[in-house]
Amino acid sequence: MSNLVSIDDISREEILDLIERARYFEEHPNHKVLDGKVVATLFFEPSTRTRLSFETAVNRLGGRVIGFSDAGTTSTSKGETLKDTIKMVSNYVDLIIMRHYLEGAARYATEVTDTPIINAGDGANQHPSQTMLDLYSISKTQGKLNDLTITMVGDLKYGRTVHSLLMAMRYFNPTFNFVACDELRMPKEYKDFCDANGIKYTEHTEFSEEVINQTDILYMTRVQRERFTDIMEYEKVKNLYTLHNDMLANSKPNLRVLHPLPRVNEIDRDVDDNPKAYYFDQARNGLFARQAIICKALGIDIYKENN
Amino acid sequence: MTDKPKKELAVAALASGTVIDHIPSSQLFKCAKILGIESLDTHVTIGNNLDSHRLGKKGIIKVADVFFPEETLNRIALIAPSANINIIKDYVVTEKHQVELPDNIVGIVRCGNPKCITNNEPMKTRFEVVDRNDVTIKCHYCGQVVKSGDALID
Numbered sequence: 001m002s003n004l005v006s007i008d009d010i011s012r013e014e015i016l017d018l019i020e021r022a023r024y025f026e027e028h029p030n031h032k033v034l035d036g037k038v039v040a041t042l043f044f045e046p047s048t049r050t051r052l053s054f055e056t057a058v059n060r061l062g063g064r065v066i067g068f069s070d071a072g073t074t075s076t077s078k079g080e081t082l083k084d085t086i087k088m089v090s091n092y093v094d095l096i097i098m099r100h101y102l103e104g105a106a107r108y109a110t111e112v113t114d115t116p117i118i119n120a121g122d123g124a125n126q127h128p129s130q131t132m133l134d135l136y137s138i139s140k141t142q143g144k145l146n147d148l149t150i151t152m153v154g155d156l157k158y159g160r161t162v163h164s165l166l167m168a169m170r171y172f173n174p175t176f177n178f179v180a181c182d183e184l185r186m187p188k189e190y191k192d193f194c195d196a197n198g199i200k201y202t203e204h205t206e207f208s209e210e211v212i213n214q215t216d217i218l219y220m221t222r223v224q225r226e227r228f229t230d231i232m233e234y235e236k237v238k239n240l241y242t243l244h245n246d247m248l249a250n251s252k253p254n255l256r257v258l259h260p261l262p263r264v265n266e267i268d269r270d271v272d273d274n275p276k277a278y279y280f281d282q283a284r285n286g287l288f289a290r291q292a293i294i295c296k297a298l299g300i301d302i303y304k305e306n307n
Numbered sequence: 308m309t310d311k312p313k314k315e316l317a318v319a320a321l322a323s324g325t326v327i328d329h330i331p332s333s334q335l336f337k338c339a340k341i342l343g344i345e346s347l348d349t350h351v352t353i354g355n356n357l358d359s360h361r362l363g364k365k366g367i368i369k370v371a372d373v374f375f376p377e378e379t380l381n382r383i384a385l386i387a388p389s390a391n392i393n394i395i396k397d398y399v400v401t402e403k404h405q406v407e408l409p410d411n412i413v414g415i416v417r418c419g420n421p422k423c424i425t426n427n428e429p430m431k432t433r434f435e436v437v438d439r440n441d442v443t444i445k446c447h448y449c450g451q452v453v454k455s456g457d458a459l460i461d
Contacts, residue, residue, distance in 0.1 A: 081429060082428050083428065102422055102427050102428075103420060103422050103448065103449035104423050104425065104446065105448075107424075107447065107448050108424045108428065122449075123449070125449055125450060126450075
């Protein structure tokens with residue numbers, strides 16, 4: 001039994017193992033290894049996309065789901081502590097998948113129960129299953145994780161997914177291009193992280209074809225109005241980091257466009273039909289990545305039990 | 308003791324107890340808080356803005372008849388890594404050493420992130436030291452990093 005709280009907790013071997021398992025589930029999506037198991041999905045903060053993905057994963061594995069999708073309907077609204085809620089639910093289930101608006105909530109939950117915990121997002125802190133599905137998508141489309149050039153575009157300051165992906169890629173000798181306006185640049189601590197781990201990176205304020213054309217993975221993120229202190233600044237930059245189909249004209253044949261979704265206008269609709277657009281398949285990979293994570297958390301040997 | 312008027316402070320001659328010396332002046336009262344000086348009933352002398360070769364201005368805390376657990380003293384390293392501990396028994400300094408920063412700091416420091424679970428749940432905080440040289444610590448729960456000199460002490 002093990003927890004998954006942060007992508008930083010898992011080793012290179014574990015990442016590769018999870019990718020293998022995800023690949024296996026893509027071939028066998030209805031592999032019923034959770035027969036007789038009950039899984040709780042505790043969503044103290046609503047997140048329909050993530051919850052549906054996890055619940056589908058449990059259902060396809062043959063397990064059952066209990067839980068809630070909004071803390072407003074639970075005793076949290078009566079002032080129950082997280083500790084008490086977790087302890088209570090632990091009595092009923094084999095695994096807890098939780099999302100919380102407070103940062104560090106999942107880590108704390110692991111300290112109050114022996115039931116394995118999977119973090120489905122804790123505030124702006126960690127969202128490891130998103131990172132696993134990104135890694136699986138990269139591995140699947142590129143045939144490898146090593147030596148890739150990854151260009152991250154948009155909100156690099158607050159974007160939790162880009163930070164986690166950056167840190168998880170440290171094992172695989174990546175080259176990063178960071179494309180963002182001044183206000184949303186990659187924070188210093190992550191650039192320090194790159195330096196400390198010998199990861200090459202360049203920074204750009206212009207989203208140019210020159211950068212796109214050397215890229216293997218183009219990771220787009222949403223630029224949100226509320227991130228700007230100066231609304232004029234937002235108006236000025238909001239269309240500068242939008243990907244249009246013609247910008248991909250001379251890109252590498254293996255390039256794929258990723259986006260954690262939901263998208264607003266940072267990827268023009270005209271990109272959707274380009275075979276290099278991968279964001280919808282990426283979301284589908286989330287199902288397989290989550291099946292892999294769930295089985296690992298429960299210590300289930302999926303290969304052995306497949307007969 | 309003679310009748311001759313003393314020019315030195317009487318506290319210089321601590322018969323028995325603990326002296327915490329070389330505290331940066333700005334951190335003196337935080338140190339007093341960590342040690343729980345407020346609730347002690349033995350003689351306590353606190354000096355601040357004294358001249359120091361090393362620090363410019365320093366603070367000092369002398370506590371009679373109390374010997375703090377090493378763990379408590381080491382928590383001072385969080386905000387005053389330069390602090391010195393002198394253990395005095397029968398007017399003689401029997402032990403003198405610098406405070407040593409523990410790997411984990413449980414309790415004491417409050418996380419500066421209002422959205423951290425530790426600020427919203429009745430629980431103890433926990434920080435890990437990420438850089439001993441400039442005493443940077445990281446919240447075990449939300450990951451927020453703070454220079455410990457700027458840390459909020461409970």
